[in-house]
Amino acid sequence: MARDGGIRAQPALCSRAATNAKAPPHGDPRRKTLMTSIPIKRALLSVSDKTGIVDLGKALAANGVELVSTGGTATALRAAGLEVRDVSELTGFPEMMDGRVKTLHPMVHGGLLAVRDDAGHAASMAEHQIGAIDLVIVNLYPFEATVAKGADRETVIENIDIGGPSMVRSAAKNHAYVAIVTDPADYALVSGGTTTLDDRKKLAAKAFATTAAYDSAIATWFGTVDQAEEFPATLPITLKRGDSLRYGENPHQSAAFYTATGSVRGIGQARQLQGKALSYNNLNDADAALELIAEFRDAEPSVVIVKHANPCGVATGATLAEAYAAAFACDTVSAFGGIIAVNRTLDAETARAITGIFTEVVVAPDADEEAIALFAAKKNLRLLLTGDLPDPARAGLTAKSIAGGWLVQGRDNGTPGELKVVTKRQPTPQELLDCRFAWTVAKHTKSNAIVYAKDGSTAGIGAGQMNRLESARIAAWKAKDAAEKAGWSTPRTIGSAVASDAFFPFADGLLAAVEAGATAVIQPGGSIRDADVIAAADEAGLAMVFTGMRHFRH
Secondary structure, three states: OOOOOOOOOOOHHHHHHOOOOOOOOOOOOOOOOOOOOOEOOOOEEEEEEEEOOHHHHHHHOOOOOOOOOOHHHHHHHOOOOOEEEHHHHHHHOOOOOOOOOOOOOOOHHHHOOOOOOOOHHHHHHHHOOOOOOOEEEEOOOHHHHHHOOOOHHHHHHHHHOOOHHHHHHHHHHHHOOEEEEEEEEHHHHHOEEEHHHHHHHHHHHHHHHHHHHHHHHHHHHHHHHOOOOOOOOOOOOOEEEEEOOOOOOOOOOEEEEEEEOOOOOOOHOEEEEEEOOOOOOHHHHHHHHHHHHOOOOOOOOOOEEEEEEEEEEEEEEEOHHOOOOOHHHHHHOOOOOEEEEEOOOEOHHHHHOOOOEEEEEEEOOEEEEEEEEEOOOOOOOEEEEEEOOOOOOOOOOOEEEEEEEEEEEEEEOOOOOOOOEOOOOOOOOHHHHHHHHHHHHHHOOOOOOEEEEEEEEEEEEEEEOOOHHHHHHHHHHHHHHHHHOOOOOOOOOOOOOEEEEEOOOOOOHHHHHHHHHEEEEOOOOOOHHHHHHHHHHHHHHHHHEEEOOOOOOO
């Protein structure tokens, strides 16, 4: 031990430097690194999450590794009977400023960053009595958890780790000689007292990803919370890979599923009870179904059936089974191979009805044991349990990549307030209910979207057409087809309400709805030809309301 508290350089390092005095300078392409397997002689442990740290300390000590530590980590190790050196012994300085300054010192970072077979580095280490550090175990202050708890600004700032990320980056940069572990799940890689180059590379990659994500969370908090900027000048987005998928939308496209940090639960956090792994398209459609059923989370029993991210049947009822029957009847053809979402605990009666047709995925807050048992006989059917449904009014951003950049916007979480009646005839209470129901479904249907609804059920849905007239015609045709298949005397568009996700630019789309039998219309309004459309509605005896809000979806 040096008199100033520093730990003297290891003799092996000094002798290696002495015999390598004529080695090319650091960075010279002729200089060859390295030992692929390196014994751990000294480890620095400083963790916020103490999970597994004592067991790791014992394993390292059993392999003759010298343990250097800080604060609470040192206390935990000593309590387990381990011999530990305080980092203040290494630096010759005490921890100070409420622990803000303890590892930011050349005795630490020199021991981490030194290129071990570089003569100049070795000489500097010997001159300044800097000992090499072969392993760093660090996890960072819980910044995101602190924010999630609603802590005040001062507490949030104090949970920004400075020394930890600095050590992580130093060790990761010098991974040719130093192992850096930021995740307790990786302790087994270093507990044997030796590290391999391949492992050090993997650990370094993970370490830099960790600090990048950590800095991203801090930058996001400063920009969006502290400075209240919806769109900060730099928008860091941190995602964590969940599952590698077999392929993307098509077999020639590779794909993976990434989860976002934060407290919002969705398809990515759902519990899959059975069935094969979800595909890219399954996940996309299941998300569309979940977002739509979430609109009905406080409503009576409701069912959504989705195909290719568009609803093909939505209904409410006295029971889930009743709602499923009504939603299925809207489009029995498209429902084949679809995604179903419900807003209640899935029961046996509804599960039995669902098994009557091939279904890819069922999404539910929960399911009873009998329903689970019924699905177990359908090995290819996936059951996802989400717990509480997400809040459809929650804030947030959505992003879409385009060539050369990203389009970022706020979530479409708007709901119309008071509806403006613009026709001579007032809508009846039932028509108003059907208007709002159709409007909710149209919000989640690809533009141009036309949705007919009656008595809490969709009657016909026209989605994704290049003009609104064709969407109105397709929706009406689907309603007729559904009536023929069900043996009804008339399609459910008779006496229905019709929703349009954007204004009718001409009266022709509205007249197509009249021809289909609709008696009420809900649309945003705002066209330069609103007067013509209103006049056509009055002439046909329709009731029409304006929302003042558009719901394009592309």
